[in-house]
Amino acid sequence: MANIAVIGTLDSKGIEHQFVADQIRKRGHTTLLIDVGTGGPPQVAPDVSRQEVAEAGGICLDDLMSRQDRGECVSAMADTIPRLMRQLLDQGRIDGVISLGGGGGTAIGTAAMRALPIGFPKVMVSTMASGNIEHYVGTKDIVIIPSVVDVAGLNRVSRTIFTRAAGAICGMVESQVEPNRDDRPLIVASMFGNTTQCVNAAVPILEAAGYEVLIFHSTGAGGKAMESLIESGMIAGVLDITTTEWADELLGGVMTAGPHRLEAAGRANVPSIVVPGCLDMVNFGARDTVPDKFSGRNIYIHNPQVTLMRTSPEECRELGSILANKINQYTAPVSVLIPQQAVSGISAKGGPYHDPEADQALFSSLTGSLRGDVDVRLADNEINDEAFARLCAETLLENIRLHQASS
Template identity: 50%
Template sequence: MSVVVVGTLDTKGEEIGFARDVLRAQGVDVHVVDVGVMGEPEFEPDTGADAVAAAADASLDGLRDAADRGEAVEVMGEGAAAVVSRMYEAGELDGALGLGGSGNTSIATAAMRALPVGVPKLMVSTMASGDTEPYVGATDIAMLYSVADIEGLNQLSRQVIANAALAMVGMVTNDSAVEVEERPTIGITMFGVTTPCVQTAREYLESRGYETIVFHATGTGGRAMENLVEEGVIDGVLDVTTTEWADELVGGVLSAGPDRLDAAGKAGIPQVVSTGALDMVNFGPRDSVPERFDERLFHVHNPQVTLMRTTSAECAELGEIVAEKLNAATGPTALALPLDGVSMLDVAGERFHDPEADAALFDALRRGVSDDVEVIEADAAVNDDEFARTIAAKLDEYMREAGVAPE
């Protein structure tokens, strides 16, 4: 088994050397990748910083001359990602370990994000107790807070680094391999307010022999599903909950970015897309909502989550965006419209029930989609069992027509 350790040997050589020695003492092969720019390494790495810079079509001397820390971090992150990707593809990497402050956290996690989900990744970082989303992204990077700064070895840093190294040993040497049953895999998106729909649809699809992976539509969840589609892990998509586009358009906190809804269409895999939770934009605590929205309709979901109802104008624009995304698809695609409500809060008697806004959404979608997109309309709410089974059955039909259904 081989672990790659990514670090700046000009500033953290002592600590990286300690992690290397703990790994080796457990019988693990270690490959050290130096990503330090400004100084000389404290010991000879297996892959030098010059090679890392070259992997990003740059030169180490050029980075030193420029003396631009931001540029250096970006370039070395790109180079480290290329280096570890090549090693993984060559079968020379079973796990990746990094340790450092903000600079090497950025570089090492850029390398880790280039590795597939399931490859062990562990980052010991001074940044691990704050907002880790920029480092983890939509991947399975584990982050361990260093507690003290990674600056010299002491009784605390030795214990934290040793724990990290031993955790990596456990991940790469465990003989109890997870059994993977080769079944066609469906990606499904869910939010709390679309949970009943997803539960019913998932049970239907699993009864038909599919494996399902449910993604929480919190921005990173949508990006994770899109990434796994691109990697070929997911064979079909039941995109019940497209709410991340409401946050992208209006300015909520759970956007998945402008590429959401692209991957399945580009890959040409079967997809059934609905309008789940497009009635809401997500914010944090109520007092964190920008003042420009003060006159809007809100629902405090819990002390940490505040939901804001989308307007008719916003719903119409969302319909146009979703339609454009679906029209670009190269595989079988259906649009499913739950005419009686797109979330738990959007049914008769609930706070976000707004037939005018829903009509604006549905009308824009009807006008916008091309003839290549099959439109399914149901006099049901998104969480009704009838609707859930209908969309699951449609995806099953597409999967079977495409020859990717269970035997």
């Protein structure tokens, strides 16, 4: 039997959260009903009051509510609920968490969930699930279920959605995860569809050397998650083959990992290799989402939901300088590997993004802006050639050995 936290604004959505709690109890689990409402009195009796939630974060709830500013109240609860959740986790009082909400409830519920470790069961039923949910999920494994109808009463649709969501969180807490017995040191790698062959060929070489490799998809969230893990101190090496997120950051694409991508390895003093993989492309959504200012550019439809734009020589020159400035901050051994024949699966000769002028602008800017002591290796290969993948893996292993020898 597990104890599942049910978090909600019980002043406006108490009946709905009570329904979910009842469904969980029917499955044989217990619940901890937590009130994060700041309006009228709760519709149902909570197990953890809004006053207790506020106190966990050092907030005076009476002062907060007296100002009658809903936005301020939501922000305050979103700030304090993570502290309460960490306390409950440390005390062994919760085994999973579920919440229902609109904009405010989703902000509070997901703030609570982001405070919990990866692997801890988390389910959010939200009216916001059909839009951009990156700021709600962050780098955590939060399951977001669209509410379809508003979280405003019980009806034939909401009962179905809420019942299935309760079943989902119950199934998650009932699933037994095998304890981790793998004590191999960790390497992280960045990958895209256009660099998959390279990463897939490099991984077995690293595994044969005694490492476990975690692969992150360079879609923005993937890069952020990888950076976060590097900074945690758990990582022995970084196989950063796919730095494409910087093209999106520079040009307003949808897969940016933000301005701090490529900084964690420097701060954490982790040996690395860096490749300008897929810096030939910027990612947008469906074709009609490409901004009008880019009309006339080299556009490639990757699939109905993803449209690519080829980076120009001027943009590549700036990207090379950005990467070099980040790499110049690295303290552990780092190598920059350049596949001179193609930086992606579609930039090889004959491909839609083959542009030697743009590639040369990228390579010259990158190598010309690096510190003099940074190891640079030019390879007469395409990025997905097996020989280049082997070079990436073996160079990273060499850098790890150098780092270990100097420690």
